[in-house]
Amino acid sequence: MVRLGLDLRRRHGLKGVLMPPARLHLSLNFVGTFRGPPTRAVMEKAKSLADRVALAPFTVTLNHVESWKGDPHPLVLLGDDGLTGVEFLHTAIHKALAAGTMAPRREPQVWPHVSLLWDKAAAPKEFIEPISWVATEFVLLDSVSGEGRHEVLGRWPLVG
Numbered sequence: 001m002v003r004l005g006l007d008l009r010r011r012h013g014l015k016g017v018l019m020p021p022a023r024l025h026l027s028l029n030f031v032g033t034f035r036g037p038p039t040r041a042v043m044e045k046a047k048s049l050a051d052r053v054a055l056a057p058f059t060v061t062l063n064h065v066e067s068w069k070g071d072p073h074p075l076v077l078l079g080d081d082g083l084t085g086v087e088f089l090h091t092a093i094h095k096a097l098a099a100g101t102m103a104p105r106r107e108p109q110v111w112p113h114v115s116l117l118w119d120k121a122a123a124p125k126e127f128i129e130p131i132s133w134v135a136t137e138f139v140l141l142d143s144v145s146g147e148g149r150h151e152v153l154g155r156w157p158l159v160g
Contacts, residue, residue, distance in 0.1 A: 001021075001024055001077065001114065001116065001131065002018060002021055004065070004077075004116070004128060004131070005018045005019070005075075005116040005117060006018065008065060008075065008116070008123060008126075009117070012121065012123040013121065014075065014117065014119040014121055014123065015119060015120070015121075016072065016075070016117035016118050016119030016120075017117060018116060018117050019115055019116055019117060023149070023150055024114055024116075025114065025139070025141065025150070026060065026086065026112055026113065026114050027112065027113060027114075027115070028086065028089065028090045028093060028110060028112060028138070029090060029093045029094055029097065029103070029110075031046050031097065031102055031103075031140075032102070037142065038142065043140075043142070043153055045100060045102065046097070046102060046140060046153075046154075047140065047153065047154045048100075049096040049097055049099070049100040049102060050093070050096065050138075050140060050154060050156050051156070052096045052099070053089075053092045053093055053096050053138070053156060054092070054159075054160065055085075055088060055089055055092050055158050055160060056158060056159065056160030057134050057135060057136045057158045057159075057160070058084070058085025058086070058088070058089075058134070058135055058158070059082065059085065059132055059133070059134055059135075060079070060082060060083065060085065060086055060132065060133055060134075060135050061079050061081075061082025061083070061130050061131070061132040062077040062078060062079040062082065062114065062128075062130065062131045062132075063078075063079055063080060063082060063127060063128060063130045063131075064077075064078055064079075064080075064125060064126060064127045064128060065077055065078070065116070065123065065125070065126050065128055066078065066123065066124065066125035066126070067119070067121075067122035067123045067124075070118070071120070072118040072119050072120050073118065073119055073120070073121070073122045073123075074115050074117075074118050075115070075116045075117050075118070075119060075123055076113040076114060076115050076116065077113060077114040077116060077128075077131065078111070078112075078113050079112070079130075082130065082132065083112050085135065086112045086135070087110070087112070089135070089138060089158075090107075090110050090112065091107060093138070094107045094108075095107075135158060136157065136158055137155050137156060137157050137158055138155075138156050138158065139152055139154070139155050139156075140152070140153040140154040140155075141153065
């Protein structure tokens with residue numbers, strides 16, 4: 001993914017800083033937006049609800065990139081048919097969060113993606129050589145606002 005990001009920056013004249021490899025992740029569900037760090041009670045509740053999610057490992061395949069609207073524009077990796085397992089995982093997590101009143105009952109539409117960088121310029125949609133891996137776990141992250149880092153709050157294996 002890093003090599004792809006470097007190539008896209010060069011070919012499209014982008015200046016944005018690439019997401020460090022340790023921070024690359026596929027975004028799915030959101031627990032909430034908070035003015036400061038979420039309280040311990042909120043995170044413990046989210047963790048206990050995540051314990052209810054049961055799904056087998058699955059293959060993830062991303063096959064195109066594009067810039068989304070924004071200022072700056074996020075350059076994201078996306079997939080088509082290779083995201084069925086991701087969509088099942090999103091639904092399972094959403095159902096658990098909704099059962100615990102941490103998400104609305106109606107499941108929001110989701111666009112599973114990996115953010116590579118943000119840039120003032122936009123890159124067009126482009127199909128790429130597919131990037132695939134087997135998802136064996138899901139992770140609860142706290143995106144620390146303004147600090148450009150994620151704190152891992154919990155990990156759950158996909159078994160089945």
